Amino acid sequence: MKKIFAGAGAAAAYLAGVPAHAAQPVEWQMTFQPPATGIMRQIAWFEHYTLWFIVPITILVLVLLAYCIVRFRASANPTPSRTSHNTLIEVIWTVGPVVVLLFIAVPSFQLLTAQYTPNEEAKLTVKATANQWNWDYEYQVDKPLSFNSAILEEGDRAGLGKQDKALYPRLLAVDHEMVVPVNTMTRVLVTAADVIHSFAMPAFGIKMDAVPGRINETWFKAEKEGLYYGQCSQLCGKDHAFMPIAIRVVSEKQYETWLAAAKTDLPGANKALMAEVDGTNKVAAAGN
Known part of the structure; x- marks a missing residue:
């Protein structure tokens, strides 16, 4: 743990003395390099954008798993339910992911298009x-x-x-x-x-x-x-x-x-x- 804090401190000290437009690999680096082009700025934005979906979904799945493990364990639920389906739940878990994927797909297609269609001729x-x-x-x-x-x-x-x-x-x-x-x-x-x-x-x-x-x-x-x-x-x-x-x-x-x-x-x-x-x-x- 001491090494982690030491590495983070060294990285912060290094970055403090470096111009804002430049950087080097540093210990415990977890993010992209500072962008030097418009495309890289869009990539960095898209990464942050997708995290707003990924993090809540990950937490939700973790909470549901924990709930099911505790609520439906054998000792607390000796007689398991014979429910075969639930229409409302099935609609939610079908429509929900479709909506999320649409919100991710649209900007991802825009980014992909920008990567392959430069807006000016090469000099x-x-x-x-x-x-x-x-x-x-x-x-x-x-x-x-x-x-x-x-x-x-x-x-x-x-x-x-x-x-x-x-x-x-x-x-x-x-x-x-x-x-x-x-x-x-x-x-x-x-x-x-x-x-x-x-x-x-x-x-x-x-x-x-x-x-x-x-x-x-x-x-x-x-x-x-x-x-x-x-x-x-x-x-x-x-x-x-x-x-x-x-x-x-x-x-x-x-x-x-x-x-x-x-x-x-x-x-x-x-x-x-x-x-x-x-x-x-x-x-x-x-x-x-």
């Missing part, structure tokens, strides 16, 4: 190809940019300037992040080169399977600058747990500068961007 398209156990990113722009993104090895932290484990956490940080501009509709074409993987970014509310020989499409419009982490969320082999995804959201100007430099010197472009972003904004990482 940036990035192809993400999954490999065992890393990601290839291809920016479909003039003079396309391609690079590989793999988990950050502990021995490479100093060389890449990522010694800060609070910002570049173990098992989530990568050597080269996907970089996108803030408030920009971004299309991600997802595929795989070997087995089935899955491109998941919790703070953006996206999760799309990467299937060999097939290109799936997802999209996001990040509204807050920061460094966001996700992971492959489809079991894909022995190193599945070591296949993180990192997306750095920056200003339009910072993105344009990075893109121009990355086409000739990706490590140098990343270091210049990190120096500017980490030094001026000190954005925290939005964790998985």
Whole structure:
């Protein structure tokens, strides 16, 4: 019990010093990441909405079970009832769930529709190809940019300037992040080169399977600058747990500068961007 309170206290202390738009995984975390897109806000709202149905129903069923166990136990009810049905009860337990399901179904269909129908055309398209156990990113722009993104090895932290484990956490940080501009509709074409993987970014509310020989499409419009982490969320082999995804959201100007430099010197472009972003904004990482 002491560990529980200690973990909760540490989480509260950490969150108190972090900007409101950023967060990391913390001990005893029970909620979603802070949303960074409109879709994720809708997902978070839908979760809270459904709890207003789930919690009362769970309590009601528990109370009914307890009542039946006590009221109709053998010692208190030695002669069991031979009642075969009760019309009123049958109507209630038929109509009640139908009404509840309708209240859940309507907003869930609206959310599903919103997830698959972006309200504007994509301004940036990035192809993400999954490999065992890393990601290839291809920016479909003039003079396309391609690079590989793999988990950050502990021995490479100093060389890449990522010694800060609070910002570049173990098992989530990568050597080269996907970089996108803030408030920009971004299309991600997802595929795989070997087995089935899955491109998941919790703070953006996206999760799309990467299937060999097939290109799936997802999209996001990040509204807050920061460094966001996700992971492959489809079991894909022995190193599945070591296949993180990192997306750095920056200003339009910072993105344009990075893109121009990355086409000739990706490590140098990343270091210049990190120096500017980490030094001026000190954005925290939005964790998985």
